[in-house]
Amino acid sequence: GAVVSQHPSRVICKSGTSVKIECRSLDFQATTMFWYRQFPKQSLMLMATSNEGSKATYEQGVEKDKFLINHASLTLSTLTVTSAHPEDSSFYICSARDPAGGSADTQYFGPGTRLTVL
Amino acid sequence: GQNIDQPTEMTATEGAIVQINCTYQTSGFNGLFWYQQHAGEAPTFLSYNVLDGLEEKGRFSSFLSRSKGYSYLLLKELQMKDSASYLCAVRAPRKSGGSYIPTFGRGTSLIVHP
Numbered sequence: 001g002a003v004v005s006q007h008p009s010r011v012i013c014k015s016g017t018s019v020k021i022e023c024r025s026l027d028f029q030a031t032t033m034f035w036y037r038q039f040p041k042q043s044l045m046l047m048a049t050s051n052e053g054s055k056a057t058y059e060q061g062v063e064k065d066k067f068l069i070n071h072a073s074l075t076l077s078t079l080t081v082t083s084a085h086p087e088d089s090s091f092y093i094c095s096a097r098d099p100a101g102g103s104a105d106t107q108y109f110g111p112g113t114r115l116t117v118l
Numbered sequence: 119g120q121n122i123d124q125p126t127e128m129t130a131t132e133g134a135i136v137q138i139n140c141t142y143q144t145s146g147f148n149g150l151f152w153y154q155q156h157a158g159e160a161p162t163f164l165s166y167n168v169l170d171g172l173e174e175k176g177r178f179s180s181f182l183s184r185s186k187g188y189s190y191l192l193l194k195e196l197q198m199k200d201s202a203s204y205l206c207a208v209r210a211p212r213k214s215g216g217s218y219i220p221t222f223g224r225g226t227s228l229i230v231h232p
Contacts, residue, residue, distance in 0.1 A: 034219065041224075041227075042224060043205070043222045043223055043224040043225060044161070044205070044222040045222075046219060046221075049219065091158075093160050093161075095160075106151075106163050106166065107163075107220070108163070109153075109160035109161050109162070110160055111159060111160050112158070112159065112160045114158070
Protein backbone atom coordinates (compact mmCIF):
# COMPACT_ATOMS: atom_id res chain seq x y z
CA GLY A 1 0.00 0.00 0.00
CA ALA A 2 0.87 3.67 -0.14
CA VAL A 3 3.52 4.88 2.30
CA VAL A 4 3.64 8.24 4.03
CA SER A 5 6.61 9.29 6.14
CA GLN A 6 6.96 12.02 8.72
CA HIS A 7 10.02 13.66 10.19
CA PRO A 8 10.90 14.09 12.97
CA SER A 9 9.08 11.42 14.92
CA ARG A 10 9.66 13.21 18.19
CA VAL A 11 10.75 16.73 19.05
CA ILE A 12 11.22 18.62 22.27
CA CYS A 13 11.64 22.38 22.09
CA LYS A 14 11.65 25.45 24.27
CA SER A 15 8.68 27.77 24.45
CA GLY A 16 8.86 30.48 21.81
CA THR A 17 10.79 28.52 19.24
CA SER A 18 9.49 27.27 15.89
CA VAL A 19 9.31 23.66 14.83
CA LYS A 20 9.03 22.29 11.30
CA ILE A 21 7.46 18.90 10.59
CA GLU A 22 7.81 17.23 7.19
CA CYS A 23 5.32 14.89 5.56
CA ARG A 24 6.28 12.90 2.47
CA SER A 25 4.42 10.52 0.23
CA LEU A 26 7.06 7.95 -0.72
CA ASP A 27 5.57 5.97 -3.58
CA PHE A 28 2.82 8.15 -4.96
CA GLN A 29 2.12 11.77 -5.74
CA ALA A 30 -0.32 13.56 -3.49
CA THR A 31 -1.89 16.79 -4.63
CA THR A 32 -3.65 17.00 -1.30
CA MET A 33 -2.31 16.25 2.16
CA PHE A 34 -3.97 16.72 5.53
CA TRP A 35 -2.66 17.77 8.90
CA TYR A 36 -4.27 16.50 12.09
CA ARG A 37 -3.64 17.05 15.77
CA GLN A 38 -4.48 14.49 18.42
CA PHE A 39 -4.46 15.10 22.16
CA PRO A 40 -4.26 12.12 24.54
CA LYS A 41 -7.35 9.91 24.37
CA GLN A 42 -8.97 12.33 21.96
CA SER A 43 -9.95 12.02 18.34
CA LEU A 44 -7.97 13.20 15.38
CA MET A 45 -8.84 16.83 14.72
CA LEU A 46 -8.29 18.10 11.22
CA MET A 47 -6.24 21.28 11.26
CA ALA A 48 -5.86 22.05 7.59
CA THR A 49 -5.85 20.71 4.09
CA SER A 50 -2.61 21.24 2.23
CA ASN A 51 -2.91 21.78 -1.51
CA GLU A 52 0.09 21.51 -3.80
CA GLY A 53 0.88 24.83 -5.39
CA SER A 54 -1.76 26.83 -3.56
CA LYS A 55 -2.68 28.05 -0.11
CA ALA A 56 -3.77 25.64 2.57
CA THR A 57 -7.38 25.51 3.73
CA TYR A 58 -7.60 25.85 7.49
CA GLU A 59 -10.36 24.50 9.70
CA GLN A 60 -12.31 26.85 11.89
CA GLY A 61 -10.40 27.84 14.99
CA VAL A 62 -6.95 26.98 13.63
CA GLU A 63 -4.62 29.99 13.41
CA LYS A 64 -3.04 30.06 9.97
CA ASP A 65 -0.30 32.44 11.11
CA LYS A 66 0.70 30.08 13.87
CA PHE A 67 0.54 26.84 11.90
CA LEU A 68 2.25 27.54 8.59
CA ILE A 69 1.72 24.97 5.87
CA ASN A 70 3.71 24.70 2.68
CA HIS A 71 3.07 22.12 -0.04
CA ALA A 72 5.82 22.88 -2.48
CA SER A 73 5.84 19.59 -4.35
CA LEU A 74 3.61 16.62 -5.05
CA THR A 75 5.40 14.55 -2.45
CA LEU A 76 6.16 16.99 0.36
CA SER A 77 4.13 19.12 2.74
CA THR A 78 5.52 20.89 5.78
CA LEU A 79 3.85 22.16 8.93
CA THR A 80 5.68 24.82 10.94
CA VAL A 81 4.49 25.53 14.45
CA THR A 82 5.63 29.08 15.06
CA SER A 83 6.38 30.45 18.52
CA ALA A 84 5.39 27.18 20.10
CA HIS A 85 3.90 27.14 23.60
CA PRO A 86 3.27 24.26 26.02
CA GLU A 87 -0.38 24.07 24.96
CA ASP A 88 0.82 23.19 21.44
CA SER A 89 2.27 19.96 22.78
CA SER A 90 0.43 17.22 20.94
CA PHE A 91 0.68 14.38 18.44
CA TYR A 92 0.68 15.79 14.91
CA ILE A 93 -0.23 13.42 12.11
CA CYS A 94 -0.26 14.01 8.39
CA SER A 95 -2.08 12.00 5.78
CA ALA A 96 -2.18 11.88 2.02
CA ARG A 97 -4.83 10.74 -0.35
CA ASP A 98 -3.70 8.18 -2.87
CA PRO A 99 -5.28 9.12 -6.20
CA ALA A 100 -5.06 5.47 -7.23
CA GLY A 101 -7.02 4.44 -4.19
CA GLY A 102 -10.23 3.94 -6.10
CA SER A 103 -13.66 4.97 -4.89
CA ALA A 104 -12.64 4.68 -1.26
CA ASP A 105 -10.33 7.64 -1.71
CA THR A 106 -8.43 6.25 1.22
CA GLN A 107 -6.14 8.39 3.27
CA TYR A 108 -2.81 6.98 4.33
CA PHE A 109 -1.33 8.33 7.51
CA GLY A 110 2.20 9.15 8.42
CA PRO A 111 3.64 7.74 11.66
CA GLY A 112 3.06 11.00 13.52
CA THR A 113 5.25 13.53 15.30
CA ARG A 114 5.16 13.88 19.06
CA LEU A 115 5.79 17.54 19.92
CA THR A 116 6.63 18.53 23.48
CA VAL A 117 7.05 22.21 24.24
CA LEU A 118 8.78 22.97 27.53
CA GLY B 119 -22.74 19.67 11.76
CA GLN B 120 -21.46 16.19 12.29
CA ASN B 121 -21.74 13.96 15.33
CA ILE B 122 -20.05 10.60 15.62
CA ASP B 123 -20.51 8.44 18.69
CA GLN B 124 -18.71 5.27 19.71
CA PRO B 125 -18.07 3.62 23.09
CA THR B 126 -15.00 4.84 24.92
CA GLU B 127 -13.68 1.48 26.00
CA MET B 128 -14.36 -2.22 25.60
CA THR B 129 -12.72 -5.34 26.94
CA ALA B 130 -12.75 -8.84 25.51
CA THR B 131 -11.05 -12.18 25.87
CA GLU B 132 -8.46 -13.61 23.52
CA GLY B 133 -10.15 -15.85 20.94
CA ALA B 134 -13.56 -14.22 21.39
CA ILE B 135 -15.61 -12.01 19.08
CA VAL B 136 -16.22 -8.31 19.75
CA GLN B 137 -18.48 -5.79 18.03
CA ILE B 138 -17.66 -2.08 18.16
CA ASN B 139 -20.57 0.17 17.29
CA CYS B 140 -20.56 3.60 15.72
CA THR B 141 -23.53 5.90 15.24
CA TYR B 142 -23.41 9.10 13.30
CA GLN B 143 -25.45 12.12 12.37
CA THR B 144 -24.20 14.06 9.39
CA SER B 145 -25.42 16.44 6.75
CA GLY B 146 -24.83 14.27 3.73
CA PHE B 147 -22.89 11.04 3.64
CA ASN B 148 -20.20 9.69 1.39
CA GLY B 149 -18.69 6.73 3.14
CA LEU B 150 -17.59 5.41 6.51
CA PHE B 151 -14.11 4.25 7.44
CA TRP B 152 -12.73 2.18 10.27
CA TYR B 153 -9.12 2.67 11.34
CA GLN B 154 -6.98 0.91 13.91
CA GLN B 155 -4.57 2.97 15.99
CA HIS B 156 -2.03 1.55 18.41
CA ALA B 157 -0.84 3.85 21.18
CA GLY B 158 1.60 6.46 19.93
CA GLU B 159 1.21 5.41 16.32
CA ALA B 160 -0.72 6.68 13.33
CA PRO B 161 -4.03 5.12 12.29
CA THR B 162 -4.03 2.29 9.78
CA PHE B 163 -6.89 1.70 7.38
CA LEU B 164 -9.16 -1.27 8.09
CA SER B 165 -12.31 -0.88 6.03
CA TYR B 166 -14.55 1.35 3.98
CA ASN B 167 -18.33 1.11 3.57
CA VAL B 168 -20.43 3.30 1.33
CA LEU B 169 -23.35 0.95 0.64
CA ASP B 170 -25.52 -0.87 3.15
CA GLY B 171 -24.39 -4.30 4.16
CA LEU B 172 -21.50 -6.28 5.49
CA GLU B 173 -17.96 -6.16 4.16
CA GLU B 174 -15.78 -9.03 5.29
CA LYS B 175 -12.01 -8.94 5.27
CA GLY B 176 -10.34 -11.79 7.09
CA ARG B 177 -10.94 -11.58 10.84
CA PHE B 178 -12.43 -8.11 10.50
CA SER B 179 -15.86 -7.24 9.11
CA SER B 180 -17.63 -3.93 8.89
CA PHE B 181 -21.36 -3.29 8.58
CA LEU B 182 -23.24 -0.19 7.50
CA SER B 183 -26.88 0.91 7.66
CA ARG B 184 -27.22 4.36 6.14
CA SER B 185 -30.88 4.72 7.06
CA LYS B 186 -30.04 4.16 10.73
CA GLY B 187 -26.78 6.10 10.72
CA TYR B 188 -25.10 3.05 12.16
CA SER B 189 -22.03 0.95 11.59
CA TYR B 190 -20.16 -1.71 13.47
CA LEU B 191 -16.75 -3.30 13.26
CA LEU B 192 -16.67 -6.99 14.09
CA LEU B 193 -13.42 -8.59 15.18
CA LYS B 194 -13.26 -12.38 15.30
CA GLU B 195 -10.72 -14.72 16.89
CA LEU B 196 -9.32 -11.88 18.94
CA GLN B 197 -5.59 -11.74 19.47
CA MET B 198 -3.62 -9.80 22.03
CA LYS B 199 -2.21 -7.60 19.28
CA ASP B 200 -5.75 -6.41 18.52
CA SER B 201 -5.59 -4.29 21.66
CA ALA B 202 -5.76 -0.79 20.17
CA SER B 203 -8.04 2.14 19.58
CA TYR B 204 -10.57 1.74 16.77
CA LEU B 205 -11.65 4.92 15.04
CA CYS B 206 -14.86 5.37 13.12
CA ALA B 207 -14.65 8.13 10.51
CA VAL B 208 -17.48 9.48 8.40
CA ARG B 209 -17.03 11.34 5.17
CA ALA B 210 -19.50 14.13 4.47
CA PRO B 211 -19.47 17.66 3.07
CA ARG B 212 -17.70 20.06 5.39
CA LYS B 213 -18.46 23.68 6.18
CA SER B 214 -15.01 24.61 4.91
CA GLY B 215 -16.02 23.16 1.56
CA GLY B 216 -13.74 21.35 -0.82
CA SER B 217 -13.56 17.63 -1.19
CA TYR B 218 -15.12 15.14 1.20
CA ILE B 219 -12.84 14.72 4.19
CA PRO B 220 -13.56 12.20 6.96
CA THR B 221 -14.48 13.38 10.43
CA PHE B 222 -13.21 11.05 13.13
CA GLY B 223 -14.97 9.81 16.22
CA ARG B 224 -13.13 9.73 19.55
CA GLY B 225 -12.22 6.10 19.10
CA THR B 226 -12.95 2.96 21.10
CA SER B 227 -10.12 1.60 23.18
CA LEU B 228 -10.23 -2.20 22.97
CA ILE B 229 -8.40 -4.21 25.61
CA VAL B 230 -7.90 -7.90 24.85
CA HIS B 231 -6.92 -10.01 27.84
CA PRO B 232 -5.82 -13.65 28.02
